[in-house]
Amino acid sequence: MEKIEDDLTYKIIGCAMKVHATLGNGFQEVIYQRALAIEMEKAQLGFARELEMPIFYDSIEIGSRRVDFLVESRVLVELKALVKLEDVHLAQGLNYLVAYKLDKGLLLNFGAKSLEVKRLRHPLNKIV
Numbered sequence: 001m002e003k004i005e006d007d008l009t010y011k012i013i014g015c016a017m018k019v020h021a022t023l024g025n026g027f028q029e030v031i032y033q034r035a036l037a038i039e040m041e042k043a044q045l046g047f048a049r050e051l052e053m054p055i056f057y058d059s060i061e062i063g064s065r066r067v068d069f070l071v072e073s074r075v076l077v078e079l080k081a082l083v084k085l086e087d088v089h090l091a092q093g094l095n096y097l098v099a100y101k102l103d104k105g106l107l108l109n110f111g112a113k114s115l116e117v118k119r120l121r122h123p124l125n126k127i128v
Contacts, residue, residue, distance in 0.1 A: 008045075009106060016106075023035060026111075032110040036079070047072070050066045052065075077108065078105065078106070079108050080110070085107065089107060093118070094122075097122045098122060
């Protein structure tokens with residue numbers, strides 16, 4: 001998988017790093033979500049929080065899922081507060097990119113001793 005680097009994801013990760021440095025690990029996901037919203041507002045990032053997004057199968061809507069954040073209408077951000085990220089969490093993030101037709105995303109885990117960051121890109125797109 002190619003590395004994704006751009007100013008937008010860099011800014012989001014910077015906000016997440018500040019939240020983790022301030023709060024540490026051990027809180028519920030919703031606490032990190034609220035703190036990250038404050039940091040992203042300070043960074044003047046446009047975002048929607050807990051946005052209900054439809055999920056399609058064969059062009060038919062089959063349900064919906066709330067994304068933790070959709071930043072600047074381009075980057076999906078999923079938060080976790082786990083001791084360790086597992087492959088299933090990465091698969092979930094990639095599935096969301098496909099379902100929501102987005103090119104890139106971030107999976108942020110605040111539950112580990114150090115902030116865990118996984119950059120995601122749509123599996124069918126070569127360049128993001």
